[in-house]
Amino acid sequence: MTEVVSEEFTIDELAARTGITVRNIRFYTEQGLLPSPERRGRVAYYGPQQRMRLELVKHLQDYGYTLSAIGQVLSRLPADATATDIALRTSLLSPWSLADLEEVDRDELNRRAGRTLSDSDVELLIALGAVAQTDEGGYKVATALLGATAAITELRLPRAGITAMAAVVDRHMTALANDLIDLMLEQLSGSKNAGEIMRNVATVLPLLRPIAIQSVIRRFNIAIDRKVTQTVAQTKLNPWTGKNQ
Numbered sequence: 001m002t003e004v005v006s007e008e009f010t011i012d013e014l015a016a017r018t019g020i021t022v023r024n025i026r027f028y029t030e031q032g033l034l035p036s037p038e039r040r041g042r043v044a045y046y047g048p049q050q051r052m053r054l055e056l057v058k059h060l061q062d063y064g065y066t067l068s069a070i071g072q073v074l075s076r077l078p079a080d081a082t083a084t085d086i087a088l089r090t091s092l093l094s095p096w097s098l099a100d101l102e103e104v105d106r107d108e109l110n111r112r113a114g115r116t117l118s119d120s121d122v123e124l125l126i127a128l129g130a131v132a133q134t135d136e137g138g139y140k141v142a143t144a145l146l147g148a149t150a151a152i153t154e155l156r157l158p159r160a161g162i163t164a165m166a167a168v169v170d171r172h173m174t175a176l177a178n179d180l181i182d183l184m185l186e187q188l189s190g191s192k193n194a195g196e197i198m199r200n201v202a203t204v205l206p207l208l209r210p211i212a213i214q215s216v217i218r219r220f221n222i223a224i225d226r227k228v229t230q231t232v233a234q235t236k237l238n239p240w241t242g243k244n245q
Helices: 011-018 022-030 048-062 067-075 083-091 106-113 119-127 143-153 159-188 194-235
Strands: 038-040 043-045 101-104 131-133 139-142
Touching: 011 022, 011 048, 022 048, 048 067, 048 083, 101 106, 106 119, 106 139, 106 143, 119 131, 119 143, 119 159, 139 143, 159 194
Parallel strands: none
Antiparallel strands: 038 043, 101 139, 131 139
16 A cells, blocks of 8 residues: 555545535544644645544444544544554454444334433443444444343442443453554564555454454453452352352
């Protein structure tokens, strides 16, 4: 892959090129997701790096990322990232885990949850990663997660505690993904040719992803069983009755 040649667009041209509305381009700029354009007189011009960042934003939204999560992804890109750097980051992304994403309205979300969800319930589902809200007011649902997460919203547990637990999972999974990808890029970046790096990434990533997912599941189950066993032993708590033995 060769570096993108110099090009520039007005906001209308950028909207036509990317399929993103002028209104949303301005909104993303205000939110800090897109660098401000260069102004010459009364006309603003966007370059290839901004176009690629905008396409990355669109790519992430299609995969169910919230604007907050998109901001975290973009924050890891250096300020002077080239269009090739951004294209490489885009190539590393894919939908949530192995879950199918479906776009639904609020009524359908309620139907799938088996009850009428309050706004607080929906916020909790979003925090747990089962649901993401779209810019149009709909929802993208990770079907495989919805049943368990909807059940959690019915428990008499402090909402702040559940959200905190979700944040712990997100923090550690983000760190794991970042470290794995950075290590992979470090190992594959022996060549200075961007096209060769991209081909190596395209070959390795599909193999790395299922290995990482299955390793996380297996090792997490082992670790959580060990921790529960240790906790029960230390407190002498009967796990079935909830009373001290």
